[in-house]
Amino acid sequence: MKTVTFYVVAALCLLATKLNAQTFNEKVEEISKNIENITKQEKDSLKIEVDKVNNMLINNEITQEEANKRKQKFADKRANNIETRIAAEEEKLSQLVKDKVDGKIEDDKNAFTIKFGNKKDTAAVKDYAYRRTTSQFVFALGVNRLVTDGEIDNDGYKWRSDFYEWGISWNTRLLKTNNLLHLKYGLSLQYNNLRPDNNMMFDNVDGKTILVDAGRELDVARLRYVNLVIPAHLEFDFTKKRVTDDRMYxxxxxxxxxxxxxxxxxxxxxxxxxxxxxxxxxxxHKEKGDFNVSDFVYGVSAYVGYGEFSLYAKYDLQPVFTNNEIDQNNLSLGIRFDFN
Structure with a gap:
C-alpha cells in the first residue's frame, strides 16, 4: 500500500511540474502565434478603415484626393502598430533565447521515468520515446543579392546586404520503421535588407522602384522588407535509429x-x-512609403548540414518589385540553426 501511495504522489508531483512549466519550444510557438495574430488584427482593422473611406468617396462626402490622404494615414498607422507590437514580441524572443542559453528554461524532454529501489520497482510514468513529430526553433542569417536576368548584382549593393530568419518548425518522420525521410514545415519571419552602394537610395518614380543619387554622402542606406512565410521541406536525415531493451528509437x-x-x-x-x-x-531618416515590394512571396530553398547546423540557401521566385520593367529576384545564402 505504501508503495502504491508513493507512486501516486510522485506521479502527481511530476504532472504538476509539467503543467506549470512551459518549455522553450512552447514559448517560441506562443510568440509566433502572437506575431501572426498581430499582423492579422492590424490588416483586418486597416481593411475596415479603407472600406469606410471608399463608402464616403462613393457617397461624394469626400474627394479622391482626401480619400487617398486618409488611406495613406490609416496605412501608416497600422504599419507603425505592427512594427511596435512585433518589436515587443521580438524582445520577448531575444530574452527567451538568452534564458535558454543561461539554462533558465526547461528543455523539451522526449522521455522521463521515476525509479524506486531496484529494477523491479522501476515505473515509467510516461514514455515519448522520440515522438514521430518533434518541434524546433529555427534561426538563420546570411547575405542577400539581387539576381537580374540570371546575373548576380555584386556592384550596386554592399556585401552587408543581409537577411535573417527565425521561426518554429515541426518535423514529422514519414516512414514507420525508417528514419531517413521527414516532412519539415512551420512558420517563419524573413527579414531581408538591401543596402545600395555609392550613396544611392531607393525611390518610387512613376510607380517604379529604382535607385537614385541621394545627393549627399550616406553612412547607411537600407531597404528592409519583412515576409511572414510558411516553409515546407522534404528532409533526409541520416541519423541512425537506435535499439535499446528491444525497443526501437x-x-x-x-x-x-x-x-x-x-x-x-x-x-x-x-x-x-x-x-x-x-x-x-x-x-x-525612416521612410515607410510604398516601394512596390511584392505583397505575395514564394520561392525555393534548401539546406545541408550536420546536427543542428547547416548551410542554407533561398531564392524568391517572385520579383522583389512588382512594377519594374526588369524583374529582380532575391537570392539569400547563409547558415541555419535548427534547435531541436
Whole structure:
C-alpha cells in the first residue's frame, strides 16, 4: 500500500511540474502565434478603415484626393502598430533565447521515468520515446543579392546586404520503421535588407522602384522588407535509429541532414532607413512609403548540414518589385540553426 501511495504522489508531483512549466519550444510557438495574430488584427482593422473611406468617396462626402490622404494615414498607422507590437514580441524572443542559453528554461524532454529501489520497482510514468513529430526553433542569417536576368548584382549593393530568419518548425518522420525521410514545415519571419552602394537610395518614380543619387554622402542606406512565410521541406536525415531493451528509437538532428523545398507567404512591412550627417549632426531618416515590394512571396530553398547546423540557401521566385520593367529576384545564402 505504501508503495502504491508513493507512486501516486510522485506521479502527481511530476504532472504538476509539467503543467506549470512551459518549455522553450512552447514559448517560441506562443510568440509566433502572437506575431501572426498581430499582423492579422492590424490588416483586418486597416481593411475596415479603407472600406469606410471608399463608402464616403462613393457617397461624394469626400474627394479622391482626401480619400487617398486618409488611406495613406490609416496605412501608416497600422504599419507603425505592427512594427511596435512585433518589436515587443521580438524582445520577448531575444530574452527567451538568452534564458535558454543561461539554462533558465526547461528543455523539451522526449522521455522521463521515476525509479524506486531496484529494477523491479522501476515505473515509467510516461514514455515519448522520440515522438514521430518533434518541434524546433529555427534561426538563420546570411547575405542577400539581387539576381537580374540570371546575373548576380555584386556592384550596386554592399556585401552587408543581409537577411535573417527565425521561426518554429515541426518535423514529422514519414516512414514507420525508417528514419531517413521527414516532412519539415512551420512558420517563419524573413527579414531581408538591401543596402545600395555609392550613396544611392531607393525611390518610387512613376510607380517604379529604382535607385537614385541621394545627393549627399550616406553612412547607411537600407531597404528592409519583412515576409511572414510558411516553409515546407522534404528532409533526409541520416541519423541512425537506435535499439535499446528491444525497443526501437528514432532520434533526429544527430547526423548529416539535407532539406529541399520552398516557402510561400506575404509581405508584412517595408521601409527605407537612411543615416547621414547634416552640419555635423547625425541624422536617421525612416521612410515607410510604398516601394512596390511584392505583397505575395514564394520561392525555393534548401539546406545541408550536420546536427543542428547547416548551410542554407533561398531564392524568391517572385520579383522583389512588382512594377519594374526588369524583374529582380532575391537570392539569400547563409547558415541555419535548427534547435531541436
Amino acid at each position: 528514432f532520434p533526429s538532428h544527430k547526423s548529416f541532414r539535407l532539406g529541399i523545398g520552398g516557402y510561400t507567404g506575404f509581405n508584412v512591412k517595408e521601409k527605407q532607413i537612411l543615416k547621414y550627417k547634416d552640419d555635423g549632426n547625425k541624422v536617421k
